[in-house]
Amino acid sequence: MSKAFVEQVMETVVARNPGETEFHQAAREVAESVAAVIDKNPQFAKMKVFERLVEPERQIIFRVPWTDDKGEVHVNRGFRVQFSTAIGPYKGGLRFHPSVYLGIIKFLGFEQIFKNALTTTPIGGGKGGSDFDPKGKSDNEVMHFCQAFMSELFRHIGPDTDVPAGDIGVGGREVGFLFGQYKKLTNTYTGVLTGKGLDWGGSLVRTEATGYGLIYFVTRMLEARNKSWKGLDVVVSGSGNVAIYAVQKAQQLGARVVAMSDSNGYIVDSKGINVETVKRIKEVERGRIKEYVQAHASAKYVEGCDGIWTVPCQVALPSATQNEIDETGAKTLVKNGCIAVGEGANMPSTPEAIKVFLDSGVSFGPAKAANAGGVATSALEMCQNSMRLNWTFEEVDARLKTIMNSIYEQCTKAADAYGQKGNLVAGANIAGFLKVARAMMAQGLV
Ligand code: NDP
Ligand code: 2IT
Numbered sequence: 001m002s003k004a005f006v007e008q009v010m011e012t013v014v015a016r017n018p019g020e021t022e023f024h025q026a027a028r029e030v031a032e033s034v035a036a037v038i039d040k041n042p043q044f045a046k047m048k049v050f051e052r053l054v055e056p057e058r059q060i061i062f063r064v065p066w067t068d069d070k071g072e073v074h075v076n077r078g079f080r081v082q083f084s085t086a087i088g089p090y091k092g093g094l095r096f097h098p099s100v101y102l103g104i105i106k107f108l109g110f111e112q113i114f115k116n117a118l119t120t121t122p123i124g125g126g127k128g129g130s131d132f133d134p135k136g137k138s139d140n141e142v143m144h145f146c147q148a149f150m151s152e153l154f155r156h157i158g159p160d161t162d163v164p165a166g167d168i169g170v171g172g173r174e175v176g177f178l179f180g181q182y183k184k185l186t187n188t189y190t191g192v193l194t195g196k197g198l199d200w201g202g203s204l205v206r207t208e209a210t211g212y213g214l215i216y217f218v219t220r221m222l223e224a225r226n227k228s229w230k231g232l233d234v235v236v237s238g239s240g241n242v243a244i245y246a247v248q249k250a251q252q253l254g255a256r257v258v259a260m261s262d263s264n265g266y267i268v269d270s271k272g273i274n275v276e277t278v279k280r281i282k283e284v285e286r287g288r289i290k291e292y293v294q295a296h297a298s299a300k301y302v303e304g305c306d307g308i309w310t311v312p313c314q315v316a317l318p319s320a321t322q323n324e325i326d327e328t329g330a331k332t333l334v335k336n337g338c339i340a341v342g343e344g345a346n347m348p349s350t351p352e353a354i355k356v357f358l359d360s361g362v363s364f365g366p367a368k369a370a371n372a373g374g375v376a377t378s379a380l381e382m383c384q385n386s387m388r389l390n391w392t393f394e395e396v397d398a399r400l401k402t403i404m405n406s407i408y409e410q411c412t413k414a415a416d417a418y419g420q421k422g423n424l425v426a427g428a429n430i431a432g433f434l435k436v437a438r439a440m441m442a443q444g445l446v
Pocket of ligand 2: 371
């Protein structure tokens with residue numbers, strides 16, 4: 001029955017969403033995990049809960065025309081996929097990257113449903129973005145693009161409807177421009193976006209939250225093996241928001257981070273990466289990771305980013321993009337002594353890579369659970385906006401830690417309950433699905 005269920009729903013998903021391979025991949029993984037839950041709960045099958053979940057409540061695609069500094073006109077495509085309001089308003093980031101198309105936004109939005117359910121906060125799932133490439137653009141061009149993007153998006157979002165935030169290519173600068181335009185168009189000052197600046201409605205810890213949360217989650221995975229971070233070598237792919245704060249927290253807890261990357265190549269520093277240098281290059285100068293070696297003679301730069309998984313480590317934290325670890329990368333990590341993998345990025349491991357990790361006894365923290373600290377802290381930002389109050393750094397950080405601990409517990413318990421002890425992929429999918437499914441049952445066929 002389980003296998004038949006998976007193949008049946010996937011046939012429809014593939015037929016209805018042709019060419020959207022990342023979305024198919026994300027849907028299949030969840031279908032495989034929750035098939036046993038649906039077997040046990042025939043009411044979910046009868047009410048077609050999963051079949052409804054793979055069909056977004058609403059998908060918006062729009063034209064984004066803007067002018068560059070020379071006055072030349074460009075036309076990009078904007079997306080917002082509003083997947084599920086079963087447990088709260090749509091919530092999820094915006095990605096600006098040339099690779100963005102509907103299939104990427106749909107995989108991200110679909111995963112967001114279950115991730116957000118795990119956070120213990122009341123947020124539904126959505127995602128958006130554009131094929132706009134912010135790289136090499138001036139601040140002025142980025143502002144013009146963000147204003148044009150929001151000139152359409154504003155009519156579809158709102159603090160109780162849909163609350164976007166950042167993702168790849170969307171950080172504090174972009175959220176600022178988007179917020180300014182929303183405010184102007186609607187004549188309201190609300191918590192309609194998260195990741196705002198600290199002086200104008202943002203929350204302390206939101207910048208650090210995904211990376212810190214990842215480390216809090218992996219700490220629990222290590223503790224289950226009677227290990228701490230002390231003395232471990234760690235490889236972190238990417239050098240953006242998630243990667244930087246994962247490195248910072250891992251180092252605070254005693255790890256040595258030996259490698260980081262961007263889409264051009266990777267650096268290895270056997271003395272341990274100096275995160276302040278990376279912050280300067282990436283956050284202030286918006287430069288490339290290869291510039292790191294100019295400041296640190298102990299480091300080398302290697303062109304091409306796949307090779308980063310050949311750098312020996314005990315913990316790997318893929319924090320750049322989807323499908324960045326394939327079967328070969330996973331086998332190399334295992335051969336070199338990797339004992340734990342925590343996904344900072346969304347879906348960074350291919351299904352074949354995940355199988356290698358699980359079969360080899362590597363502790364594996366899937367994205368929906370391990371990187372949920374970012375969106376969880378976004379929910380804490382929404383909460384503070386509603387109260388018109390701000391919590392201290394320590395208060396938000398403590399809440400983030402509590403949430404990551406709860407996510408770990410939910411995943412391990414759900415995996416146990418369904419006979420998959422230690423499989424946090426199954427655990428995260430099952431625990432997230434159960435919460436959403438129960439809410440959908442209670443709310444009727446909508
Ligand atoms: P940033 O834009 O800050 O950084 C992205 C990093 O990943 C950069 O180093 C970038 O390199 C690299 N990267 C992006 N695309 C590719 C690619 N196609 N191939 C190789 N490297 C690439 O984004 P974030 O740090 O915010 O996001 C990183 C990952 O974490 C994404 O998967 C995102 O969905 C996920 N995530 C983010 C959260 C957040 O709160 N920001 C929350 C949860 C998950 P380059 O500069 O060369 O492009
Ligand atoms: O993938 C993610 O969880 C994010 N990019 C964060 C989304 C959010 O709303 O903070």
